Amino acid sequence: TVTIETPTAAENIVVRAFTQAVTITAIKAVVIGGTSVTIDPEHGSTITTATKLLTAPEVVATASTTGEHINGTGTAMATTFNDVTLAAGDFLRLETTAIVGTPTQLSVTFQYRIT
Numbered sequence: 267t268v269t270i271e272t273p274t275a276a277e278n279i280v281v282r283a284f285t286q287a288v289t290i291t292a293i294k295a296v297v298i299g300g301t302s303v304t305i306d307p308e309h310g311s312t313i314t315t316a317t318k319l320l321t322a323p324e325v326v327a328t329a330s331t332t333g334e335h336i337n338g339t340g341t342a343m344a345t346t347f348n349d350v351t352l353a354a355g356d357f358l359r360l361e362t363t364a365i366v367g368t369p370t371q372l373s374v375t376f377q378y379r380i381t
Contacts, residue, residue, distance in 0.1 A: 268360055273303050273372040277362040280313055281376065284358070290319060290350040292377040294340070295326040296333035300367030302326060305374060308359050309352050316359075321348045323363050326372070337377075351381070 268281050297303045306323040308316040322345045324334070332340035336347060352358065360374055 267373055267375040269371060269373040270360075270362075271371055273362055273365060273369055275304075275362055275365045277360065279360045281307075281358045281360050281374075284352055284356055285354060287354045287381045288352050288378040289381045290347070290352070290358075290376055290378050292335065292337035293319075293343075293374065294333045294335040294338045295324070295343075295372065295374045296331075297326050297328045297369050298371040299328065300365060300369030301328060302364075302366045303362055303369050303372045304364040305372070306361045306363050307374070307376070308361060309349075309356050310359075311353070311356055313357050313359065318348045319350065319358075320345045325364075328367075328369065333373075352378075
């Protein structure tokens with residue numbers, strides 16, 4: 267889980283570097299305050315390479331108090347997974363691309379399995 271206090275529309279945070287190959291199996295995002303935050307998680311062999319984890323950026327609304335997810339419980343995300351296979355040595359990054367209102371917190375949890 268990565269939590270960002272007072273997120274902006276231009277976050278670019280390395281969540282984790284993996285030492286083994288993994289497959290992302292689920293994602294859940296929660297926004298507190300404001301109206302929404304748009305997330306666009308990526309992965310790659312460097313912190314600047316970008317393979318999209320999702321098929322499209324996801325607008326996570328604060329109206330969903332239990333968060334929005336893919337392969338979880340609560341409100342389903344409008345998007346789906348694109349490329350969920352990370353090689354050993356890959357970085358997982360979380361980017362934000364837009365905000366509405368003044369969100370006070372964004373938390374994103376990634377679940378994975380070693381492949």
